[in-house]
Amino acid sequence: MSVQCDSGKSVFITGASSGLGRQMAIEFSRRGYRLALTARRLDALQALQSELEKNGAGRVFVAALDVTDDAAVAQVLAEARAFCGALDIVVANAGIGHHGLIGKLPFAKVRDTISTNIIGFMATVDAAMQCFREQGHGQLVGISSVAAFRGMPATGAYGASKAAVTTYLEALRAETHGSGIVVTTLSPGYIDTPLNRGAKSRPFVIPVEQGGKLLVDLIERKVQCATVPRWPWALLARLLTVLPTALLARRK
Numbered sequence: 001m002s003v004q005c006d007s008g009k010s011v012f013i014t015g016a017s018s019g020l021g022r023q024m025a026i027e028f029s030r031r032g033y034r035l036a037l038t039a040r041r042l043d044a045l046q047a048l049q050s051e052l053e054k055n056g057a058g059r060v061f062v063a064a065l066d067v068t069d070d071a072a073v074a075q076v077l078a079e080a081r082a083f084c085g086a087l088d089i090v091v092a093n094a095g096i097g098h099h100g101l102i103g104k105l106p107f108a109k110v111r112d113t114i115s116t117n118i119i120g121f122m123a124t125v126d127a128a129m130q131c132f133r134e135q136g137h138g139q140l141v142g143i144s145s146v147a148a149f150r151g152m153p154a155t156g157a158y159g160a161s162k163a164a165v166t167t168y169l170e171a172l173r174a175e176t177h178g179s180g181i182v183v184t185t186l187s188p189g190y191i192d193t194p195l196n197r198g199a200k201s202r203p204f205v206i207p208v209e210q211g212g213k214l215l216v217d218l219i220e221r222k223v224q225c226a227t228v229p230r231w232p233w234a235l236l237a238r239l240l241t242v243l244p245t246a247l248l249a250r251r252k
């Protein structure tokens, strides 16, 4: 795919076949962005591509990409850049979550969580930064989680992976301070997607359409860090950090 697409700012999204990535693609498209969409499920991406192009999005770049394959991440991002002319925004969104107590959750699932949410995330950031440094500009967006604020029972690997996302982007923000590169960390609470549909409880859950709009609003405002939605999560995230362990305790 080497044909250039039309005009406007461009956005590259990982994990665009479902949930937040898909909804952000729809929202960016409504706002006139050129889109480069990736995920492992090419059929789901192609269905989204047809829908967006039918609704006037211009030509949409789609490519199958497993973010745990770091060589493929660099290659696909370079192809997307060639297609779009430049990449203005890269959203490192792909992620998975597994539920289970440490030592009971099969370790293969812990490994998958770390591979996707940390290694895959860092591979995306790495490829994006090489591109942004060459271009002299760009906005890196990482999708963390309120789970990054406090380790919670049964989601240890997921919470640890999101804490890594937040900390890595803090380092990147300091490395790029004063340059043309912007770093945005977004930490959603519960937004209704397949990721959390099996959860027993989803406090303050919001619909995916609302979540996608809020995420893209914050990206356009180039915020450094935000919970999504801001309230009540900005407050709850701080409370979580000081809550006594006994109130979180759970052994089953």
Ligand SMILES: NC(=O)c1ccc[n+]([C@@H]2O[C@H](COP(=O)([O-])OP(=O)(O)OC[C@H]3O[C@@H](n4cnc5c(N)ncnc54)[C@H](OP(=O)(O)O)[C@@H]3O)[C@@H](O)[C@H]2O)c1
Pocket: 014, 015, 016, 017, 018, 019, 020, 021, 038, 039, 040, 041, 042, 044, 065, 066, 067, 068, 093, 094, 095, 096, 097, 116, 120, 143, 144, 145, 146, 187, 188, 189, 190, 191, 192, 193, 194, 195, 196
């Ligand atoms: N929904 C929430 O409430 C919530 C809250 C906090 C944070 N988040 C974060 O938001 C992000 C998106 O989650 P979601 O809620 O939209 O979940 P989702 O609907 O399950 O979507 C996850 C996306 O990630 C992709 N993905 C998974 N593994 C991948 C891999 N190895 N390589 C490339 N793509 C991969 C999936 O596509 P394929 O299967 O096609 O590859 C899918 O498009 C995740 O990072 C998640 O941790 C979500």
